[in-house]
Amino acid sequence: MSPRFLRRPKNDGTRPPSGHLEPLPAAPPPDEAAATTAPNPVPAPAPSPAGPPSPPSPPRPPAGSAEALPPFSLPAPGGRRAPAAPGPPRLAARFPTATAALVFAGQLHPADDLRNARCLRGDSAWWVPMDLGLEAARDAALSCGGQVHVEVGGLLVPDRGWGDPPASGTGPALAALTAASLLDLVRTAGLSRRPPTPVTAVTLLLPGAHLPGTVRRSLDLGLTVTYQRAGLRPLFANGPGRPAYAVTLAAATGEIPAALITALEDDPFVVVCRRVSERLLVQHRHESPLADGALSALVDEDAWVLAADGHGCLRLVLHGEPQPGTAFVRLGTDLPLADPPPDGWPDVIPEPPELTVVPARTRGLPVDAVLLTDEALAALPMVLEGHPLAETALLVRGRDRHLLTAPGGLLEDVPVGEALYCAGPGQFFLPLGHRLRPRLPAAARGALLPAADGRAVVMTPRECLGFDLATAVPVWTLWAGPAPEVDPQLPAAVTGLLHEIDRDLVPAPRTSKREPRDPSPRPSRARSAPVRDLRRTPRRAPSWQEEAYALEVAGELKRAAELHSRNNQPLQAARLYERAAEEPGL
Secondary structure, eight states: OOGGGSOOOOOOSSSOOTTOOOOOOOOOOGGGHHHHSSOOOOOOOOOOTTSOOOOOOOOOOOTTOOOOOOOOOOOOTTSOOOOOOSSSOOEEEEESSHHHHHHHHHHHSOGGGGGGOEEEEETTEEEEEEOSOHHHHHHHHHHTTOEEEEEETTEEEEOOSSSSOOSSOOOOBGGGSEEEEHHHHHHHHOOEEOOOOOOSEEEEEEOGGGHHHHHHHHHHTTEEEEEEEEEEEESSSOOOOEEEEEEEEEESSSOOOHHHHHHHHTOTTOEEEEEEETTEEEETTEEOSSOHHHHHTTOOSSEEEEOOTTOOOEEEEEEEEEEEGGGGGGTTOOOOOOOOOTTOSOSSOOOOOOOEEEEOOOTTOOOOEEEEEHHHHHHHHHHHTTOGGGGTOEEEOOSSEEEEEOTTOOOSOOSSSEEEEEOSSSSEEEETTEEEESOOOHHHHHHHSOOOSSEEEEEOSSOEEEEEGGGOEETTHHHHOOOOOOOOOOOHHHHHHHHHHHHHHSOOOOOOTTSOOOOSOOOOTTTTHHHHHHHSOOOOOOOHHHHHHHHHHTTOHHHHHHHHHHTTOHHHHHHHHHHHHHSTTO
8 A cells, every 4th residue: 555545643732743752841849849830821011001002912823833933031130031022932942061052053143143142051051042933943952962941931841842832841940040142152162173184374373482493494394484473361361461473384385294283283382273264263173163154253352262282262462564484594694785886896706605514404315324422322222222223233433423324324213313314425424404505516525525435424514523434343342242251161082182182293392401301291382272272263254234334435336235135125225226326427
């Protein structure tokens, strides 16, 4: 049989539909039980003494009508409520949390009307008045986990969710609830974390001590940086302010690196914000239950900063004009402007600039060596003892600086010392994150800073050091110590046989004719020589790592790379091939 011909049981409005649970009304207090047993009718308006009687009240719209209903009469400051006019029932939705009430309020009011929105608080809940029809109010409240209540005789009576509104019942008194603003909801609901998304611009709030380093690091990553002096005050209470700087980072193309944002968020002195509008900043990776557009409509005369994680919410006041961050690149260097000389351009050739080491981007370069101080050298055994790097790493000692390297490069981050990369030609090293100024080709570097014939050169912004690679020793000698003497443990018969062979091979010492020759053997150093020879360590053949390092020091990078490749060391081989491609003539 077709479903449209099935008979449906008649529902006269006295029982709930199938699958619907009717809410149980809360038990009234003992002193209000007598007052709430009977419905309290709404008083009719009194006739005016100066005019004709008031017209009769309009008829109540049927249940489920979407006609707009009159607003709630909120409690007056004196605690009394204005008399309610007859008409459709006044409704309010009850929510257990401020988050649910805030989402519901955002659904009811447009963004430009949210500043006038009001709510109630009491009975361990939040209440939002509604100017909706009963069916529309029921549907909207359920979408946010709320429950509709109807005002009956000054009480907010729970709605059963179907049929006509309740005509009597128990519930909290409307006069006992306190008025609250939407800002109270925003403050109580707080901010929640949201999944990270790519961003092209962020705003940072930080103290002046963190400004230069943050600006320089952002410029190194190719970002556009502007900053402005600002003042911060508490948002919800009156309190002392503090100075700060507002820094804006923007990516010309692409997005801001996620690693930079994560590093800034880990700094407790920096607040990373996303700009919602010109007067609203919200902490990055956070959001309010209220939509961003509606949240911006609540901002008053000052700019707001909404932040969690201990930063607090602030009022932001900007001072001055935004300044470009490029000035922080050379704070320590003045480049004065001057008029041209009166006699025209001079004929003197300017002096070439001094060769120095300056900060620069060196993304993707591996660690080839590490420059150690005496303090770092003392901590090196604790770092490398038991580490696979200890098998191949070599240590070149100096007076107060020491060089840690390995065949093919260390290729690992060592938590002590200053990391270096091989700029070539030969064993010429520079610190990671630095380059030469002015830039020199490989031939010029080899002529000015020769790193050949078993010599390594390390140039830093403070000094230029040379190391003799012929004195390199395995790094494990720092903690290994001298080897113990080996006792051969030969059997007695073998020892006696060695003594007899020694006596036969070594000529007897000359004796005087007056003294007879003693045939008994006497111990001597010469006779124990065969036994001492057993204690000597046989000469060890050089390992392939030593051969590869010798080829690398000699400039035979391709042959050294092939040796690493044959011994299953692809990373070292790739690094040597890379260095060979960068050096001329190889």
